Amino acid sequence: MTELKYIAVRNFLKEQIQQGTFGVGDFLPSENELCRKFSITRTTARKALDELLKEGFIEKKHGKGSCVIERRKSLGLLTVKGFSEAVGKNVKTIFIQKPTLQKLNSSIITALKDEDKKSDYWFFERLRCVGETPVMIEKNWFSNISLPKFKDVSFIDNSFFKTLSQKYFIEIIGSSQELRAEFANKEVAKILQIEIHSPILHISVQFKTSVSNLTIYSELYCNTKKFPIGNNYYI
């Protein structure tokens, strides 16, 4: 099977953009130029450009051309992907508590499912920093289902979810969240290096996974002063 024409043109242009041949603000070749260059009709050229439009690489300007724009990020922190992909590359992750099996301290997790109250729990806690600035404390719990050697695995790209996916073939298929603005308590303030009673964003998340009896609970405490939590969503 040979590649569709509009896909080929789209990929060609996308590569050029990603390699910097066309930078932000530059105009791509016009539809008619693409027609000549690739021996296609305008319908096909337009379809290729429409793909780039839909994917957020360009915007079209009537009478001028197709302009490369700053690409929006995909699903942000608050949807499914986790922290590593959300904030960018300059992220440091420090384990405050490496993964251990614990008896559950049920006062911490408020919305615990009944069937999850019985067993032991994996727990780990991390501090996320942007540059040298601590921005988020992340506490995670999940029940003791079979994750062979979980204690000893190192996280792929510091991402728990990526590790679940690639090592255990477990996918996140949904989440539900509650968000609160709160005063930082003593412990949180100390770790985030902010004053006690500073406003912090507290996010409680339940992640639903492709394994039916595995729910992951996370409690996040964010200092949003320098780094607000972001989120993008497109249908």
Place this chain on the structure above:
Amino acid sequence: MTELKYIAVRNFLKEQIQQGTFGVGDFLPSENELCRKFSITRTTARKALDELLKEGFIEKKHGKGSCVIERRKSLGLLTVKGFSEAVGKNVKTIFIQKPTLQKLNSSIITALKDEDKKSDYWFFERLRCVGETPVMIEKNWFSNISLPKFKDVSFIDNSFFKTLSQKYFIEIIGSSQELRAEFANKEVAKILQIEIHSPILHISVQFKTSVSNLTIYSELYCNTKKFPIGNNYYI
């Protein structure tokens, strides 16, 4: 100026869907049927259907047809449909400022698009209460595109977005948000009936719409103490 053909077909189908003539799971008329019915070519029929696809009303099934689907309601953090459906039925909405045309106070909206800096703006501000408790201040801006009689329309079910959809055929197709935990300032504290310097959740939202030059900007100030902001997401 007469209406574009694909817009006319799109609106016709959208009305049928909103009125329930085509319910979830039903198939719309095929592309060839639309061609005959409206005396158009398949390109135009497809463009109309592609609009409905982009706006989340249908999905296309190769070899079968265009199927009406449950329109995705949750756009990232908050629901697209606005507050009314988000918190439940016991919601009261009070206009602090009815829709008016204003010169823009650009200090309020941080991430304003360049082309949006020129014109006048529609602005309105509302207070959302659960029972008798004020929980959210909602400020909205959008550029002065043609929304006939907007000043005088009453919102359908108190929902700005539902009104946009059903009266003007404008759909929300995406959003990008920033969340911050902040201290309540004097004005916000007074309206929300909380103490000054209480922690509040400040959400800045840009809504992308199906009208290319219409972006809606919202600034939300939430007292999350009794009513945390919630969100569900499923793939």
Place this chain on the structure above:
DNA sequence: TAGTGGTCTAGACCACGCC
């Protein structure tokens, strides 16, 4: 005025789903 993108026509062939 020349070039650009936006809309639209009238065809064609193909791959998929279903009977």
Place this chain on the structure above:
DNA sequence: GCGTGGTCTAGACCACTAG
């Protein structure tokens, strides 16, 4: 086999931007 949507051609006219 037939109808469906997916891709593609070869044109046309229009509205917008700019020199």
